[in-house]
Amino acid sequence: RELEDQPWFPTLLRNFQTDHIGFLVSRWPVYDPFISYLRYRPSRPVALTDLCSGSGEPAITVFKESQCFTRLTLTDKYPRSVFNGGEGIVYDQRSVDARTIPLAADVCYTLFNAFHHFSGDEQRALVRRLRAESGGAYVVEVLEPTAACFLKVLLATTVGTVLFAPFIKPFSFSRLFFTWFVPVNVLTIAWDGLVSVVRSRSVRYYRWLLKSEAGRVGVMRLPHRWFPLVLIHITPP
Numbered sequence: 001r002e003l004e005d006q007p008w009f010p011t012l013l014r015n016f017q018t019d020h021i022g023f024l025v026s027r028w029p030v031y032d033p034f035i036s037y038l039r040y041r042p043s044r045p046v047a048l049t050d051l052c053s054g055s056g057e058p059a060i061t062v063f064k065e066s067q068c069f070t071r072l073t074l075t076d077k078y079p080r081s082v083f084n085g086g087e088g089i090v091y092d093q094r095s096v097d098a099r100t101i102p103l104a105a106d107v108c109y110t111l112f113n114a115f116h117h118f119s120g121d122e123q124r125a126l127v128r129r130l131r132a133e134s135g136g137a138y139v140v141e142v143l144e145p146t147a148a149c150f151l152k153v154l155l156a157t158t159v160g161t162v163l164f165a166p167f168i169k170p171f172s173f174s175r176l177f178f179t180w181f182v183p184v185n186v187l188t189i190a191w192d193g194l195v196s197v198v199r200s201r202s203v204r205y206y207r208w209l210l211k212s213e214a215g216r217v218g219v220m221r222l223p224h225r226w227f228p229l230v231l232i233h234i235t236p237p
Contacts, residue, residue, distance in 0.1 A: 016185050031061065043068070111137070
């Protein structure tokens with residue numbers, strides 16, 4: 001399993017990891033296919049709650065650029081203690097487990113590149129809860145179990161970690177030390193990234209896993225030259 005899921009994993013290294021991921025997705029058009037998908041699906045604006053938020057990205061970028069939601073609440077099992085996301089964005093300071101969070105019928109939920117952290121049974125149970133109790137949800141996965149994805153993640157978590165460390169905000173001398181001089185940050189980010197690719201699943205697999213939810217749950221691949229996405233769109237009852 002990924003190190004960041006373990007309660008004993010140091011908060012400092014977990015934050016370095018989620019900061020790195022947030023930096024990448026906020027500066028490259030990783031989620032542009034999903035933002036386009038939202039814009040071309042007319043719906044009334046609703047509140048958005050993001051699950052497994054990490055640093056807050058990409059939920060913050062999606063919220064600001066799509067203009068489809070009235071406000072954004074970020075949640076995580078290991079929430080950020082210091083956060084300033086801007087107007088209309090708050091970070092719930094409670095430890096929130098996506099599997100057990102109370103859901104609201106007037107709220108839309110998102111889960112960005114975290115679905116693969118759960119087992120198949122947990123994935124099915126979460127989708128069923130979101131379908132039955134929420135105002136709709138979007139599960140978006142960047143990773144797929146392919147050689148091309150493995151190579152992209154390998155580069156992003158090794159060379160990328162070393163190159164981008166000075167530019168990630170908030171700036172941290174500790175980040176530089178544990179990246180350049182004692183490269184534990186490179187090792188932990190690379191490990192979790194590559195394990196995540198191994199644990200990722202294809203569109204075909206998710207269609208099989210969620211076949212009993214057909215009609216209310218759509219599984220599709222959003223095409224893009226560099227950043228195709230796997231999308232699970234859960235419509236409300």
